[in-house]
Amino acid sequence: MLKRIAVADLQVGMFVHEFCGSRRHALWSRRFLLGDELALRRVRESGVLAVWIDTAQGSDTPAAPAVPPPLSALAIEVEARQAQQVCLSARAAVSEMLASVRLGQAVDVGRFEPLFDEIRDSVERHPHALIGLARLKSADDYTYMHSVAVCALMVALARQLDLDEAQVRAAGMAGLLHDLGKAAIPEAILNKPGRLSDAEFAIVRGHPEAGHRILCRDGRIDAAVLDACLHHHEKLDGSGYPHGLAGERIGLLARMCAICDVYDAVTSERVYKHAWDPAEALHRMATWQGHFDDGLFQAFVKAIGIYPVGSLVRLSDGRLARVVEQHPGSLLTPRVRVLAANGAETLLDLGDAATGLRIVRRDPAAGARLSDLRDSLAALYAEP
Known part of the structure; x- marks a missing residue:
């Protein structure tokens, strides 16, 4: 039987029937048994993200582990x-870093290792708490908290791709540092509420190269992190910047960062636009042909859910609800808070068949009708 699996799930003894991706790949024409670790490493280092295996001629994937139950409301x-404490310390650290850059001082990336550890640990304990909280940043906090949010998203995506510890760390650091070059942009342009002029937009487009130059002064930074900072605005079809790279010429971390950067940007309040609903953002991003790596985008959706934390959804009984936690075993049955007109909220686990409820559609337009109702996540994370 043929089965499509991620390259990260390949094991010695499996029979590779076909590679998913570019037909120009050097390994595409061969079907072969992965007989040893050397062959397995060659495939994993090839840049291909998924393959078809033939379980009739080789080993199958192991049985899925038992799905852990969703966390309790208290947990x-x-x-x-x-997560709130992590965000507060992270905001201060990123703010200090950008201020140092504006003063022409060198960036001590080593100071961010403990911050990365806090973000990673939070994501691994409960990925959606920190990601959901970071999405609630104000327009004034965007420059600082965007880096924190992208770091958390990069860690979640790296875990979904089953990258090793060194790659997870590199992914997270790329998220933290990817927009460092914006410190070189005048704040009047960075926070301009209206449309940028061509000259102003050209200045903004220079931030990846500015950040890359600043980070290159520290010889300790991983080359893949530097590449992600320089190329996170490249697109698969070659229409991005600064170098118009296309396809596999764009590094893995840069392709990952492109997705995480855009997702957080469009789901955040900005001085010049309102935030998109998270589920609506994924829906729109999926239609942008040639923008993102398809395999990575699918993995991203699995990491944060079809209905990400914060999404407004309509239930089968007609009630409106906001997603507050993903179900560990199903993308379609998150835990939600049902919203009533009087402000009351009821926590429901759609993974519990006893509720008899399901999501029938995303409902981002309902957000405009909830101006008098506090965001359930904001209330949850508010200071006591």
């Missing part, structure tokens, strides 16, 4: 409080 609140 969600505890992690939310921890």
